[in-house]
Structure formats: C-alpha cells, structure tokens
Amino acid sequence: MDDGSVGDLFRRAAEHAVRFRDTISDRQQRPQVSYLGSLEAFREPVPEEGASGPEVIDALAAKAEPGLHAMTGSRFFGWVIGGSHPVGVAADWMTSAWGQNAGNHHAAPAAAASEAVAAGWLLDLLDLPRESSVGLATGATVANFVCLAAARGEVLRRVGWDAEAQGLFGAPPVTVLIGDDAHATVFSALQFLGFGHDRVTRLKTDEMGCISTSDFGEAAARVSGPSIVILQAGQINTGAFDDFAALMPIARRIGAWVHVDGAFGLWARASARKRLAEGVDEADSWATDGHKWLQTPYDCGYAIIHDADAHRRAMTIAASYLPPSHEGERDPSHFVPELSRRARGFATWAMIKHLGRKGIAAMIERHCRIARQMADRLRGEEGIAILNEVVLNQFMVRFGAGRADEEADRLTQRTVERLQADGVCFAGGANWRGRKVMRVSVISWLTDDSAGEMAADAIVAAWRAVSDTGDAATGCETVP
Numbered sequence: 001m002d003d004g005s006v007g008d009l010f011r012r013a014a015e016h017a018v019r020f021r022d023t024i025s026d027r028q029q030r031p032q033v034s035y036l037g038s039l040e041a042f043r044e045p046v047p048e049e050g051a052s053g054p055e056v057i058d059a060l061a062a063k064a065e066p067g068l069h070a071m072t073g074s075r076f077f078g079w080v081i082g083g084s085h086p087v088g089v090a091a092d093w094m095t096s097a098w099g100q101n102a103g104n105h106h107a108a109p110a111a112a113a114s115e116a117v118a119a120g121w122l123l124d125l126l127d128l129p130r131e132s133s134v135g136l137a138t139g140a141t142v143a144n145f146v147c148l149a150a151a152r153g154e155v156l157r158r159v160g161w162d163a164e165a166q167g168l169f170g171a172p173p174v175t176v177l178i179g180d181d182a183h184a185t186v187f188s189a190l191q192f193l194g195f196g197h198d199r200v201t202r203l204k205t206d207e208m209g210c211i212s213t214s215d216f217g218e219a220a221a222r223v224s225g226p227s228i229v230i231l232q233a234g235q236i237n238t239g240a241f242d243d244f245a246a247l248m249p250i251a252r253r254i255g256a257w258v259h260v261d262g263a264f265g266l267w268a269r270a271s272a273r274k275r276l277a278e279g280v281d282e283a284d285s286w287a288t289d290g291h292k293w294l295q296t297p298y299d300c301g302y303a304i305i306h307d308a309d310a311h312r313r314a315m316t317i318a319a320s321y322l323p324p325s326h327e328g329e330r331d332p333s334h335f336v337p338e339l340s341r342r343a344r345g346f347a348t349w350a351m352i353k354h355l356g357r358k359g360i361a362a363m364i365e366r367h368c369r370i371a372r373q374m375a376d377r378l379r380g381e382e383g384i385a386i387l388n389e390v391v392l393n394q395f396m397v398r399f400g401a402g403r404a405d406e407e408a409d410r411l412t413q414r415t416v417e418r419l420q421a422d423g424v425c426f427a428g429g430a431n432w433r434g435r436k437v438m439r440v441s442v443i444s445w446l447t448d449d450s451a452g453e454m455a456a457d458a459i460v461a462a463w464r465a466v467s468d469t470g471d472a473a474t475g476c477e478t479v480p
C-alpha cells in the first residue's frame with residue numbers, strides 16, 4: 001500500500017469501531033438521520049480517482065455513523081436483534097482479514113474444521129440428535145429455505161419422485177401445513193421453493209400465536225400423499241412455542257416431515273427454559289440463528305437436519321474443479337446454497353468458546369427475567385396492557401387500554417413514535433390481531449437489569465406524555 005501500512009489502516013478502523021461501541025450507551029438509541037439523510041451523505045458520482053485507505057475509512061465512518069442504529073446497545077428492543085458481541089465481532093474481523101473462501105475443506109482447512117466443531121457444539125447445546133448435519137447460512141431465512149429444500153426432496157423421494165433432478169413440474173402434490181402466525185420468512189422460503197405461499201394450508205392459532213391442536217388434527221386427517229408440517233419455537237411477537245408434544249404424534253401419523261422455525265426460540269433448549277421446547281428434538285429439521293441469541297455478528301444462521309443425506313442431496317454442488325470430500329471430511333458448501341462463502345464457523349466457534357454452556361444459559365435466563373420485569377412494571381401503569389403471557393423474552397404492549405380500539409391504536413402509535421423520538425431506548429411497532437402494538441424483544445448480551453428498568457421508565461414516560469397531551473406529534477419516523 002502506498003498510503004500507509006496495513007496495520008495503520010486496520011488500527012484506524014478499529015479506533016472508529018471502538019469509539020462507536022464506547023459511546024453507544026450515551027447516544028440516542030435511534031439513528032440521527034433517516035434513510036434519505038444517509039443517502040444524501042453517501043451520494044456522489046463514481047469517483048474518477050481513488051482515495052487513500054485511511055481517507056476511505058474516515059469518510060465511511062463520518063458518512064455512516066449518523067445513520068447507524070444502536071442495535072449493539074443495551075437498550076435496543078426492536079425486532080429480534082442480537083447485540084453483535086465484541087468477541088464475535090473480533091473473530092469476524094479476523095475472518096475478514098484472513099479472507100478465507102470457506103466453500104471446501106481443501107481450500108480452507110481451518111475454516112471448515114472450526115465450522116465442523118462449532119456444528120457439533122450447536123447440536124450439543126441445543127440438545128438435538130447428534131447425527132444431524134448443520135449448514136451455516138446467512139440467517140434463519142436461508143436456514144428455513146435449506147431445511148425446507150431437504151424436506152421437499154425427501155418427501156417426494158419417498159413417493160418415487162426425484163425433485164433435485166426433475167424439479168416440481170409433474171411432481172405429486174405436496175401438502176404443506178403451517179400456522180397462521182408463522183414468521184413471514186418461512187412463507188418466503190416456501191415461495192422460493194415453488195410451493196407458493198398461498199397454496200399452503202394455514203392452521204388456526206391461539207391468542208399466543210400457537211397452532212390449534214384440534215385444527216391441526218382436522219387438517220392432518222385430510223392429508224394424503226407427501227406432506228410437510230411447519231412448527232414454531234418462539235413466535236416473533238409472543239415468544240410462544242407450538243405444543244410439540246401434542247402436534248408431533250399427529251404429524252408422525254401422516255408421515256410428514258416436520259420442520260421447526262426456531263430463529264431465536266430454539267435457544268431456550270440451551271437454558272433452564274428447555275421445557276418450553278420439550279419434544280422439539282423429534283422433528284426432522286430446525287432453523288435457528290447465531291446472530292440472535294448467540295450474539296454473533298450478522299450473517300449467521302444454522303440449518304439443522306436430522307437426515308444428513310437429505311440435506312446433502314438438496315444442497316450439494318459438484319464440479320470437476322472442486323476436490324471431492326472423503327469420509328470424515330466436511331465441505332461447508334455442501335450444506336448451504338452457496339459456494340464462495342464467508343467462514344461463519346470462526347465467529348460461531350468464538351462465541352460458544354467465550355460464553356460457554358453456562359454463560360449462554362445465564363444470558364438467556366437474564367433476558368427472560370428482564371422481559372418479565374419490564375412487562376410487570378408497565379402493567380402497573382394505568383392505561384397500559386401487556387397482551388401476551390411473557391414466557392420468553394418477547395412481549396407486546398398496548399396503550400390506551402380500555403378505550404375504543406381506534407383510539408387505543410392511535411395512542412399506541414403515538415407512544416411508539418414518542419419513545420423513538422425520546423431516544424432513551426428503542427422499541428418498534430407492529431399489528432397484532434388487527435390492532436397496533438409496541439413490540440419489546442430483550443435479546444442483547446449487553447442488556448442488564450438497570451437497562452431494563454431505564455427502558456421501562458422511558459416507555460411509561462412516553463405513554464404519560466402522549467396520554468397527558470392527548471396526542472404528541474413528534475415528527476419522528478415510525479419504524480414498522
């Protein structure tokens with residue numbers, strides 16, 4: 001490099017990153033500029049001349065920082081977003097610096113080996129069948145896709161159809177049974193796989209978003225031929241789990257492949273809350289994330305499949321220039337729809353090594369306890385209702401409880417806007433059963449009791465401000 005050493009450049013990037021992390025708690029817990037503001041900061045014609053490395057990194061930090069969300073902070077409760085733990089981030093930096101293309105074990109032995117070991121650790125921590133195979137994907141969306149691709153191939157193979165070779169044209173129909181409150185990305189995965197998100201049989205759910213056993217029983221009785229059942233460990237709004245003990249035997253009776261979306265909830269298996277996901281190990285496949293409860297940086301999900309052959313058949317890429325793998329060797333690209341790919345095993349290995357079984361269990365328990373405490377504090381305030389039983393780390397809040405639905409919708413929306421504008425903590429809005437709610441997800445490694453208390457106070461303060469004035473136009477963008 002003619003513009004300073006690699007070391008200087010990397011240290012400069014590290015300084016920007018450290019400053020960002022060190023000041024995260026003192027910042028407003030929302031971006032300072034909107035998307036359009038960020039676009040304005042970045043927009044310029046294609047540079048004709050290059051800039052030096054340090055200049056580029058300084059410019060990137062200056063342009064990006066106002067538009068960064070405090071997702072790695074202790075008072076961020078939006079969506080379901082892990083906190084990118086510093087140990088995972090450091091491992092991820094090394095992953096980038098090492099620049100390994102982790103597709104196969106000949107090209108990148110350390111990447112493939114760390115992934116193989118991390119995969120075994122995941123099965124142990126989640127207490128899933130140890131012979132299962134694990135693909136390290138970009139996130140739970142792709143993990144769901146991988147698992148359902150294996151399911152599609154296997155249920156059709158059992159009736160004599162080779163979906164991998166012949167595709168779906170002329171294939172026997174496959175019945176897909178899925179709960180009405182499954183995550184949107186599972187419907188996307190079905191769409192990618194040619195099942196269509198509207199062609200599936202949607203099952204009724206209860207007030208926690210869990211599949212009704214009786215509805216499932218009736219739908220299952222109508223199934224003939226190949227079928228896939230999709231269950232859920234951790235509903236996105238309520239954190240609730242389908243009743244695996246009741247549903248699994250019915251699914252088994254019709255010979256269905258059972259897939260479980262457990263993007264965050266499957267991690268209950270690694271904690272004292274394991275009973276919530278009792279019986280989930282009887283399923284055929286599971287999707288979960290590293291970048292949620294394991295706190296790896298983004299770009300990390302896991303597709304876990306009991307039938308390793310079905311997994312391989314659905315994902316294998318073969319080409320003459322790619323060396324074959326032999327008994328006892330494992331190519332990361334055989335388990336995900338990617339050839340050139342990031343060495344995700346390093347960050348996963350590092351986070352499990354850092355937290356350990358006990359640290360993971362303690363963190364999950366802490367988050368669940370804080371969620372419950374926050375919900376209790378809010379419930380004690382007049383006009384605030386908590387809409388779900390807090391079984392895990394997720395809860396929904398409704399403001400203006402007791403008032404007409406439309407009025408409570410407006411007050412809830414305003415309170416979400418007010419909270420986001422105040423910037424003490426961040427929580428987003430959603431619709432639940434046709435009405436507006438605030439969603440709170442406690443999932444950052446950094447969130448402790450005092451952060452939870454401060455956030456609950458901030459939510460109460462936002463609600464009081466809104467209810468006192470009747471309306472408080474904030475001018476802040478609402479995050480859906």
Ligand SMILES: Cc1ncc(COP(=O)(O)O)c(C=O)c1O
Nearest residue numbers: 080139140141183185236263289
């Ligand atoms: C239950 C559930 N399934 C799937 C997903 C999709 O995961 P990802 O965003 O990692 O692709 C999420 C994300 O929040 C989720 O909560």
